Amino acid sequence: MRECAAAPFPAACATSCDARWRPHDLLRLRRLDSCAEEPAWVRDAFERAPYGVVRRALAAEGFVSIGVRGAQRAQRYGTWVHADDIVSAVSPESLAQTQPDAGRDALPSFVALISLQRDPSGPLARFVWGPTGSTGFELATHMPTVSESSDLDLLIRVPDRLALNVASALLEQLRTLSTRTGVRIDAQLETPAGGVALAEWAAGKARVLARHASGPRLIADPWASVAQDGTT
Template sequence: MMELVYQPHDLLWVNQLANDELTPAWFHLKDLISRPVVVRRAPYEADRIAVGIRGFNRSQRHASFVTSQAVFRHITPEQLVEKQSWHTQQQTHPLPHWQTLTQIDRIFRSFDLSWGITGSLAFELATAVETANQQSDIDLRILAPTTLDKRVASELAKELSTLQQRPDVQIETPLGAFALSEWVHTSGSVMIKSNQGPFLTQNPWQTDSD
């Protein structure tokens, strides 16, 4: 049976952490039941999933690890889009971001592209805990296991730039993630954020050894 691979930004509900580390004062193990951890980029270790623990404000972040056995629930950024729960969140916690997500969804559908929500908006949509605010960024990702045509990407970026709230879009490839805005505005190399650290490449889908 193939081991399930979690992508950066996936949300995991777990019943314990992988190591007996010294956790910050604002974190309590009982919080894990209601507050998922976020998969982060880090070098691969056997059955140790690198995650980040979120607190109640931006300064409260803690890097940790969990095992696959500890995971009892898993939501991807793309599944959050499928649920479309920002419509109900608008009723309980009004923010302009929710209406913007409706506009973004329309744009992505017109390009027939799958997209996901990450960051504080994703955390709030997944938990109903009011973690987003007026200053929150709209962080998105596009899963692109194969090459995304640059002309299509440029048209998409142009459409998104017309929105009053401009999203920050990362394109996730097998090598790592890079910014849509950087890619469409440069003819040279782009910065890839990988599990081994950042690196520059002219082809985000191909290693130098390929």
């Protein structure tokens, strides 16, 4: 997160994450408390689309860590909201078959998404998945967010070990689609240890970067490490 508010609670109280909401869920909010140090664009962005995306950061009980999106790529702001101010939540997988608004389907990221949606035996058929980033945000909020240069960001839920050969085949299929549609496709695996880039896991690296609310860490196996130390 490029800019972040000061936590509205003592740092020692930031010990958990509310399991009702997961990273990349989009939360519709009743209000967003203002902070003296917040960027000028935040109020306008929230008035246009009163949503925040759940981010990987610990919070005190009763709070949820979110990010606010601005109109420009560089406008990202991390903060916390009261759980009582959450009206509803939209998960990435609930958007997997959602269609873009009229006149928006020719944008490259939507072209790639629609291709995935229309192929029942395609690369993601065996997975629970959904769009995140600007594509997911626009589908959930109906606010024009996607541009000609937007990537297609995907979240793929993999609670059980993903074999390297399966990961490699999935990555190759997505790269083929990327080449055909002219849009970069960035797929993240949601594992028990946190978010792991599909490209890193498929490469068979000795250790991969797992992004977790308690901080990123390099681990050999995003599934075995959880079984061993109980981390969630």
